[in-house]
Amino acid sequence: MNYEPIIGLEVHVELKTKSKMFCGCSADYFGNKPNTHTCPTCLGLPGALPVPNKTAIEWCIKIGIALNCEIPLTSKFDRKNYFYPDLAKGYQISQYDQPFCQNGWIEVLTEDNKIKRIGITRVHMEEDTGKLSHKGNVSLIDFNRSGVPLVEIVTEPDFRSSFEVNQYLQKLQQIVRYLNVSNADMEKGDMRLEPNISLRIIGEIELPKYKVEIKNINSFRFVDKSIQFEIKRQRELLDKNEIPLQETRGWEELKQITISQRIKEKANDYRYFPEPDIPPIEWDKLQIDKITSQMPELPNDKLIRFEKEYQLSSYNAEILIRDASLAAYFEKAVFQSKGVLSQKQIANTLINKKINILSISVKDLIKDIIHSSKKEGIDEIELSKITDDVLKNNQKAVDEFRNGKEVVIMFLIGQVMKSINKKIDIEIIKNILKNKLNKK
């Protein structure tokens, strides 16, 4: 049978607000002493009252706007109930039927270089859980992460390959970094990915009756590998006329396989209900317009503008816009060197010489480019002619050199420099002179 993969994605992005989602504890927990960023609210102590962080909600909405979502004018929080030791309250404050953002889309490139639209089902706001470390027959809990703002972005099952998934993830990471709402650092757990995969016989229209969710993925590379593995595993089952189990599996990097974690709980097992401690949220259109007006230029728009405005190849433009600060650096350099350097010279230097923009100011970079372009700028034929003249007019020095008095070359270099009246690299002149002197 011929199957096609049906893949959807849930991505959790941890926001880099100063404080947590529902209390004033610092949200910057990474590498801190355990249980030093807690209070009655994020420890789930009785009587504590959660109050939503306005900045976190605005950032969630910015992500939604960047993903072309509708922003409903009413929204609310809900309780998602389950028992697990990393969850202090016995429920997580999340959003169920009225997320902040819904029905969006994003465009990605497919393998054959076509643009494809991926549907964004919803973007909602929730809180992170504490961190568990397992040690033999006990688990240790650190609640510093408990209550840190988390945005969940859910796609439609629109991906047909791990390549498309990867394109999407790169874009999403770039967008949240452009918005400056998350570092989206995979290794630090700022961005967590959960693909769900099933296979469908090519030609069928309905979605498969099962799906397998993969957890435990902490790099883009593992997404690719785990999806490839699942496609193969499920195909083998289907070929034997078995339907793969609807379940959650974890990626085991050491063994390069996915392993069953637990049968997926049905949504109603979480017994969602409206969070009674947090009043509903109602926007008026002006508030949403205001957030929209604060949106920075997004990667796609910047790419198109760079190609047009600076006449860059799409390859070069793509590299320059990958990081918003590199793009800004480039534009500053173009502006400051107007009439002296071309946009292409600056782009090439930044890309080919892999300039570390943190270690050199725009001003110094411009100076460096001008300096080195002068050194390299001398015409080789002209230089060859000048050195010939110098050698002809200084026969005595030439003889001395050939008799082993190599230091005279410095005198000859000086003569060449005098005739050019330009600052060029001594080494270049030295090499040309040596070549000519040794030839004869």
Next chain:
Amino acid sequence: MSKIDISRIAKLANIPLDDENKNKLEEQLLETIYYIESLQEINTDGKEPTNQVTGLKNIFREDIISKSFSQEEALRNSSCTEKGMFKVKAILSSD
């Protein structure tokens, strides 16, 4: 009778129950459900769904850090700690 699956509810609520208590609670829960069901008799045509009765909306806080507990304070109510962390019996993701 079996309108509810008491074992499942007990499991979801993380409450261990013996058979005697299961029967007792199943009866009580059913009674509650029947009582609540009398609400179905009320005509709610034209009524907006309500999930908040405070009349409040848009209660936010600014993104400002306030003081947290010290580690000692955070752990004070716990009978079992290790290395500044709460200690519990290992929970495997399979259960």
